[in-house]
Structure formats: structure tokens, C-alpha cells
Amino acid sequence: MKIDNTPNSVLISGGTQGLGLAVARSLVENGCREIILAGRTAETGARAQAEITALGATCHYIQTDISDATQAKRLIETAITHFDGLNSLVNAAATTSRGSLVDTDLDLWDEHMNINLRGPFLLMQGLTRHLLARQAAGSMVNILSTSAHVGQSFLTAYSTSKGGLLTLTKNTANALRADKIRVNAVAPGWMDTPAEAEIQKRFHGADDNWVEKAEATMPMGQLAKPAQLAPLITYLLSPSSGIITGATIDYDQQIIGAVPE
Template structure:
């Protein structure tokens, strides 16, 4: 119960990595507020079945107002906020030379601008509460490597990582820790079409030293650690959770 009675906000918490993170936090005793874009009934039911409080806020993280709504929901239902997991993100794969402006802008607005808005809103609340806190951004292995059809996406994930480095400096004086988690290839809705080719799946499994692609639940443990007091002296750091993919250059 590493997060007993803490309140955690998770953006994009209705499916994929966000859902797994929200459930993992609840398993460790946290109450959870999630943002979602469509529906969150299944995630809410799973958290409540664990005996923890759950609140869903429908909204677009690219809208700064959504960040304020999330903080207000945490305050109204649970009295404050202890942890933020900025997870919401999109990756509409597309070639570079004919990338539509709208695709580029939307990816930036959701992945990077949205992370900034919610981090700023939560940090202000944590500062006012006076008891510190933990902010975790879900970056990506894509912050470290390129992708032919991800020229709009990889810069946002590098930006999210950089945001955590800078906010770690800006917020350390308030006892607020800021770190990023960098998932490798995780099987989620965001890449299910890209990984529908069995040959591509076999290629990745061969490249990954642990022999398999990740599941969303693999990210949950890393987030719980960074959110907990076990990581009390960890800030400005990044945790690569990729089964060894990044280091396997041979």
C-alpha cells in the first residue's frame, strides 16, 4: 500500500497505459481522478471494486480549462492532490513530407501543451497545500530515438521529458518531485494498427532482450514507485521501461 490514502490524478486514464496506471495506484491505496475523452465506466468500476474512490472528468487536455477541472474534482472529492500522472497522448502515424498541419498541431496540443497545462495547475495546488507531491509524465522511448512516421510525435515526448527536468528545478523548493517514465513498445490502442503485422511483432520481440513487448501493467509499477515515498530523493529523472529495447543496438 505504497500510496495509501493519497489522491492521484491521471490524464487519459480510461484505457491503455493510463487505465493500468490508475488501477495500479488504486491497488496501492490511492483515490483516483481521471480525465477521459469518451467513456471511463470500466476503469471507474475497476477502481471502485478495489474499495477506493474514483472520479472521472470528461474533457480535452489540450484545453487549459480541463486541467483546472481535474484539480477542482480532486479537491472537492478528496480534499487535495498528491500525485499527477500526465499520460494523455495521441500518435496518428503519418509520413513527414505531406504531414497535414492539423495533425501536427493536434499532436503538439494534446501531448505537450496538455502536459504543461495540467502540470502547472497541479503544481500550483500542491504549492498551496504545502506538503509537496509527485508529478510524473509518461514520455516514451521515442524521446530518445527517431521514427519515420513519428516526426510530429517524438518531439512531443522529448518535450515532456524536458518539461519534467525543468519543473524539477522550479518546484523542488516546494517539495514537489518531477520525473518521467519512458515506455518502450507497449501494446495499446495507440499502436494496435501499426503492430497488426505478425512479422513486425516478431521483429520487435526479437529485438527486445526480455523477449516480449510490454503490457500497460508493466508501466504501473514504475509509476507507483515514483509516486511513492520510496522515491523521496528522486526528481528530474527518467525511468526507461522497455524490456531492454533501447540498449540492444547489435
């Protein structure tokens, strides 16, 4: 099935690498021609912008740290100045730094809430206000994690922030149905990304072969891959996904709630 993204104008936070950049590639492959990429690092952003532009889209990179509320608000405002028809959002920016209940300090807690929950909230709020003012339909996809359901002991703040984003997804989907603004979420499991490589080395002493070792323990012999997941997000953003709203799709080989044999 061909995914129809022709009408879409999309902002992707965390769009300069990993899953966010894979979504941008998938969008362009399926007809999207207006993309905003947001991320913290200028060099990475410039490379990503050049790549997506070369694929045939009009692409802008906006350097942003969405942990800062002022920058998050400015991001959506600037994106709209580039594309007045902006109608879609992917909240892919996140931090996954570690901390259990007993060793998570207030700074770490605030970091997770500001990046993983408040930042997406502000972008969703800004885009929704723009769409309502124009009486335009729209679509948003929030990137959660299977950790939103429980999470590991060393992911207390992360899991809580993603659980909050799950509720925000469903709450806003319910509120915006009659305005034809759809809000959905995808919750990946363990994923092979540059950010995850940094986390594994920083917190778990992983070596350069960590992906190979991790995949040897997986039921399907691999970690989740951004290029495999991106078309699902593209579909949820697109008119092809019809009336789907308020959905949370667990994208993983581990089954939530399953009891070990």
C-alpha cells in the same frame, strides 16, 4: 518491498485504459484510496471507474479532451473539488498518430503538441499552484516514450512533443525541489495497449495477430506490458521513492544509442 501510497490522492489523464488504468490498479493495490480518472470516452470511463471503485478506492471519472485547453484547466479544477488533498498526477494521455517531416500538416502538428505537451503542462501547472497554496508536497510522473530521444521517421510530431515533455519534466523538477514537489518521467518503448492496436491497424495494416508477430522480433520475446510497468510509476509517485526527482527512466529492451552488431 511494499510501496507506501497511503497519503496519495492521484489524477491520471488517459486513465481509462491501457497504461493509465494499469497504474490505477497498482495504486489501489498499494494503498491509494483517492483516484481521478480522465479520458475522452464516457463508456470506457464508466467501466474504468466501476473497476477501480470495486477494488476499494474512491474513484471519479471526468470526461475530458485535454487537447482543448479549457477542458484541461477544468479537469484539474474539478479534480480538486473532488479531492482537496490532491497531491499526485500521472500524465498518460497521448496521441501517437503518424506523420513524417514532409507529410505532417499543421493540424497534425497542433494535435500532438496540444495533447502530448500543452495538456500535461496545464495539468502540472494547476496541480502545482494547488500544492504551493497549501504548502503541500506532491509527486508527478509524465509518460514519455523512447521516441523522445530521436524517434522513427514517421513520428516527427510525436517525437518532438515527447522531447518537449522530457524537458518540461526536468525544468519543473529543478524549479520545485525546495517545495518538495517531485517530477519524474518514464519513457516506454513499444507497448501492448488498446491504443497501440488501433494505431497498428490504422496506419500499418496490422491484423489481429500483430502482437504475436511483433513480439517474435523482440530481444526479450515480448512488448512492454502495462501491468509490468505500472508498479514503477506507482513507486515514483509514492513516498517510498524518497527524493528521486528529475529522473527519466527508459523502460525498454532496446538500448538507446546502441550500434547494431
